[in-house]
Every structure is written in structure tokens, then in C-alpha cells.
Amino acid sequence: xxxxxxxxxxxxxxxxxxxxxxxxxxVTSVRSAGSSLELTSLxxxxxWLRQHGREGYVGADVADAMGIPRDKSxxxxxxxxxxxxxxxxxxxxxxxADDKRDFLLFMVQRPDDQVYxxxxxxxxxxxxxxxxxxxxxxxxPLDFAxxxxxxxxxxLYWEDRIAxxx
Numbered sequence: 001x002x003x004x005x006x007x008x009x010x011x012x013x014x015x016x017x018x019x020x021x022x023x024x025x026x027v028t029s030v031r032s033a034g035s036s037l038e039l040t041s042l043x044x045x046x047x048w049l050r051q052h053g054r055e056g057y058v059g060a061d062v063a064d065a066m067g068i069p070r071d072k073s074x075x076x077x078x079x080x081x082x083x084x085x086x087x088x089x090x091x092x093x094x095x096x097a098d099d100k101r102d103f104l105l106f107m108v109q110r111p112d113d114q115v116y117x118x119x120x121x122x123x124x125x126x127x128x129x130x131x132x133x134x135x136x137x138x139x140x141p142l143d144f145a146x147x148x149x150x151x152x153x154x155x156l157y158w159e160d161r162i163a164x165x166x
Contacts, residue, residue, distance in 0.1 A: 002009070003072060006139070010126065014110075014150040020066065022036060022046065024083045025152075028090075032132065034085060035074070038125055038155060039045070039123070039151065041126060041155050041156075041158075041159050042104060042122050042125065043068075043157065044162065045093065045104065045155070045159070046095050046104055046122045046156045046163065048082075048089050048162045048165075049080045049081070049082060049094070049095045049104075050095065051166070052081055052082065053079075053080030053081050053082050053093075053094075053095065054078070054080070054081055054082065055061060055070075055079075055080065055081075056078075056079045056081040056094065056107065057076035057078055057079055058077045058094060059075070060074060060075050060076065060077075062098050063077050064104075064106065066117070066128060067119070067127075067128065068103050068119070069070055069101065069127055077096065077097075077101065078096070078097035078098060079094040079095060079096060079097050079105075080094070080096075080097050081093065081095075082095040082097050085160060088110075088111040089109065089110055089111070090108070090109040091106070091107070091108050091109075091154070091158075092106070092107045092109075093105070093107075093158055094108055094146060102121045102122055102123060103119060103120070103121060103160060104119075104120045104121065104122060105117070105120075106118040106120070106151075106154045107117070108154065111134055112136045114131060114132075114133060115130065115131070115132040115133075115134065116129070116130075116131055116132075116150060117130055117131075117132065117150045118147070119156055120126075120151070125151075126148065126151045129141070129146075129147035129150065129151060130142055
């Protein structure tokens, strides 16, 4: 199922705890060596989003929390995005709509009040990963092993969606 712009707004709502400054330091930076197969998959996902993604945006607060560079005058960063809901799990993937930035952002919202975020680049793979629990106003970094495993599962999910769409 496709999602509406309100789903992206929901993404920004989950990141509101970052605005107070204390949660920003909780975001962990994950340095992934990024296997060549994974990087090939990320290039494929990025290309598909550029071609088939809907217009959308990443809010300034989200960009700041994730460490995505922006000019101070930019309140939103234009993005190409796609999202799907199945079994009460919402998945959204976003890529920068312009060539100024290299990011691929994945969000997985589960029905148990857990929202996982993965920031990657097409060149380097996974950069940051964390879990948000909105009802508790809680943001937790994922340890490297868990982040890497969950990120790889997300990449596989999107590869399967792309294959099914063709």
C-alpha cells in the first residue's frame, strides 16, 4: 500500500525528542564497511526511488537529528520517497531529491510502539541507527551488531519490493 504525506509527517513527529538537544547525543554513529553486495543493493534502491519515488521532504529537525547537512535557511530537504504497509508495519525509504546530499533514510514503524531508523549513504552504507519509542519519549542507539543485522534485513526488504514491482 502506498502512503501519504502524513506518513512522512509522522516521521518528523517521532523525531521531536531530538529537538531538546539531549537525545541528539544518543544517536550512535555506525561505521559499516558495507559489503560490495550491500552497496550494489543500495545503488539499486536509490535508483528505483529516484525513478519511482514520490515527491516528499525531510524536515529540518529530522535532518539535524540524523546529521544530514543543510543550510540554515532550509526548513525542509526535498526527497524522493516510497512507503509500504504490511502486517501493521510501515516502512518508508527516502533519498535526497538533489545531488547536493547523499543519504538514504529507512524508517520502520512497528505496531508495538517501536520505530527503527537507519541512515545510510549509497557510497558508504550504514552510518547511523537507532530505536525510537514515541510513547516513552525515548531514543536509543542500536549496538553495531544489531544495527547491521536489522539494516541488512531492510535492504533485503526493499530489494524484494523492487523485484516485485518489475
